[in-house]
Amino acid sequence: MDRRNFMKLAASAALASPAIGSARLAFAQSKPESLAMMTWGGLWGDGMAKNVDTPFAEKTGVKIVQDRGSSPVERITKLKISLGNQVYDLVQLHDGVVPLAEAQGVLEELDPNSQNLPFLAAVPDRFKRKGWVAMIYSALGIAYNPNLVKKPPTSFADLWNEDYRGQIVLPEITHSIGPYIIPIGAMAAGKDARDGEAGFDMLGKMAALDPIWAKDTDTIMSALVNEEAAVGLLYKSQTYTVRQQGGKVEWVFPKEGAISYLSGTGIAKNTKNKALAEQYVNMTIDPSTQGWVAEVFNYGGTHPDTLAKLPVELQERVQFSPEETARIVDLDQEFMSANRGQWTDRWNRIVSGG
CATH class of the missing domain: 3.40.190.10 (Periplasmic binding protein-like II)
Known part of the structure; x- marks a missing residue:
């Protein structure tokens, strides 16, 4: 390489180096x-x-x-x-x-x-x-206080027992699993989990039992720990959390099948x-x-x-045991998602009495 070409290359590199330096600085920043x-x-x-x-x-x-x-x-x-x-x-x-x-x-x-x-x-x-x-992951089933419940529940259908009036805690519709009360109601009525009409009919009957509606899972657990509630929907995993907080609670895998979470x-x-x-x-x-x-x-x-x-x-x-795993219910989340807005409006009307 002659001196003239070398000087041109050096000049080009000198002009380019600030841009390169700026690019590196921008990347670092x-x-x-x-x-x-x-x-x-x-x-x-x-x-x-x-x-x-x-x-x-x-x-x-x-x-x-x-x-x-x-x-x-x-x-x-x-x-x-x-x-x-x-x-x-x-x-x-x-x-x-x-x-x-x-x-x-x-x-x-x-x-x-x-x-x-x-x-x-x-x-x-x-x-x-x-x-x-x-x-x-966990599974949603029934939690109950053995000191407050004379006859332990064995199925989702048992949640509609008159003995639980005013003592059952359930998630509000805005809770992550709030809409689950609809397929749970349908299952409790012996219908397919996708049967919305059966689910809402059961929701009306549940609302008449004056349940405690909780905005989040911490509130559900607190209601069980404080014995404000005797029974409620809860994941198996969080049953142990309630116990760790001093609550007296047992967990039931419902006859209809626990729901995956x-x-x-x-x-x-x-x-x-x-x-x-x-x-x-x-x-x-x-x-x-x-x-x-x-x-x-x-x-x-x-x-x-x-x-x-x-x-x-x-x-x-x-x-979960192999037998339990085989009975865990995976809800149709796409179906529920497509109906979530409509279900929310209908849930609010039923629960508020409108």
Whole structure:
């Protein structure tokens, strides 16, 4: 290379270097201080903050800011409104509203081949959808206080017993599983879980028994702990939480079958921090850390390797026998999601007496 060409090349490099330096600086500065996640409050939000958010911040240097003020359906609405300029990165939902989130187009599709999601492929298909993966599972059945209930319930149909008047606690319609009272009512009447008319007929009969309507699961558990309620709908996992809080409670696997319950995490559509959001989702299904949900809430973790890492006592709490597993009912979540708005209006009219 002659001196003239060398000088031209050197000059070009000198002109380019500020741009290169600026690009590198911009890349370095593109890492956000925090990610915004919508989730539940109370014991759940606190547990996530301690066992997932804090380790994530220590690993990545990025904090998680929780938005606990919205119901699951409201979270989906917020994501939809923000699609043009997404202000959220992550959202936690239970399986009952995931079809609504998918229909609204507010979730990024999870890529099992992403280097940020190494644990996703191992999670069984029943625990995940295109834009969402469950981190916990349990089953919904009946909890009751043996000191307050003379004849223990054995089926969902028993919830309509006159003896429970004013002493049964149930989730409001805005609760994640609020709409479940409709298929439960249909099942209690001996009908198909999709029979909405039978379900609402039973809801009217339930409303006449003056139940305690709870806005969240913490309220359901508190009602059982304080003996304000003698019986209620509760996940098997949270029966142990009630006991840990001093409540006297037993759990029943209903004759009609217990109802599956899953809860997990999705990435907000159009998030500006997709790679980091993937890393967070991956941490929620990491078998080396997923066991906290069993220790704190007695939920089963969804990664296949999580169970073996638990103490025997916790394994017994989160597992279901083969016979029980065969009788766990998976509700038609797409059907329920499509009818959620109509069901909410009808539930409000019946419960409010309008």
